[in-house]
Amino acid sequence: MRDWFFFPAALALVAMMVFLAIRPGIGALPSGAVAGDGANYNKIAIEGDYLHKIFAGGNAKTELVDGTDNKTLLYIEAETGALRDESELGPHFRLAADIEAQFSGMTVRITVRARPADDRGAMQIAMNYSAGRVGESGWRVFDLKPEFSDFSFDYDVPRIEGDQGVDYLGIRPVVPNKSRAVLIERITLDRTGPWKPEDPA
Numbered sequence: 001m002r003d004w005f006f007f008p009a010a011l012a013l014v015a016m017m018v019f020l021a022i023r024p025g026i027g028a029l030p031s032g033a034v035a036g037d038g039a040n041y042n043k044i045a046i047e048g049d050y051l052h053k054i055f056a057g058g059n060a061k062t063e064l065v066d067g068t069d070n071k072t073l074l075y076i077e078a079e080t081g082a083l084r085d086e087s088e089l090g091p092h093f094r095l096a097a098d099i100e101a102q103f104s105g106m107t108v109r110i111t112v113r114a115r116p117a118d119d120r121g122a123m124q125i126a127m128n129y130s131a132g133r134v135g136e137s138g139w140r141v142f143d144l145k146p147e148f149s150d151f152s153f154d155y156d157v158p159r160i161e162g163d164q165g166v167d168y169l170g171i172r173p174v175v176p177n178k179s180r181a182v183l184i185e186r187i188t189l190d191r192t193g194p195w196k197p198e199d200p201a
Contacts, residue, residue: 029064033166035096044099047186048072057090058083060172067185075117077181078172085139087130087170093187095167100131102191103167105159109190110137111152112171116144117181122173125151125182130168134158141174148185156195 029052036044046053049064051074056062059082067073076091083090095103110129116122124143130136135158142151157167169187173180 033094033096034099036098036102038098041099041102042191044189045186046093051184053093055092055094057088057092060091062091071185074184075181076171076173076184077117077120077179078175079179080175080177083172087128087136087168090170090172092168092170095169100167101160103157105157105194107154107156107192107195109152109154109192110169111150111188111190113148113150113185114144114182115146115148117183120179120181122180122182124174126172126174127153128170129155130170131158132167134161144182
């Protein structure tokens with residue numbers, strides 16, 4: 001076989017193999033735990049296609065939907081009695097080990113921009129930051145408004161004890177009966193500074 005034929009054919013074969021290897025990832029939506037950028041952990045934003053990183057948990061329904069102005073929104077729906085109290089057993093975002101380490105011992109402001117879904121819209125939304133075995137914020141409940149609005153709370157993230165685990169941010173509609181749904185536009189985690197434990201009395 002002459003070189004003028006062999007090398008171009010070999011190059012084309014290698015290119016085809018590389019394409020076939022990466023093809024499953026082309027156009028795939030982001031998934032897995034939410035991680036930082038390795039440089040700035042003062043503000044972590046989850047929006048657009050990155051809202052796909054949610055884990056449905058329990059019997060909740062989660063999906064990305066199109067909103068106005070070409071915005072990607074997260075739709076979360078649950079039926080009454082379908083979700084348990086633990087954040088990871090309902091709709092939640094896993095926060096990767098790098099965020100857990102950066103948020104350890106820090107006050108973090110959690111802000112969710114949300115509104116009721118058009119069909120079976122919830123009247124309230126609940127959020128919970130869980131640091132696993134070292135503590136959690138508890139469920140914070142907010143009254144939703146007809147339009148997209150920001151709902152925030154501050155949480156003093158406990159310091160890491162022992163091996164690192166995974167932190168969770170649970171988000172769900174409050175479901176008094178039947179089923180309820182919410183739309184999420186954006187989630188931000190702002191690290192506002194270190195917190196100091198209260199002095200013993």
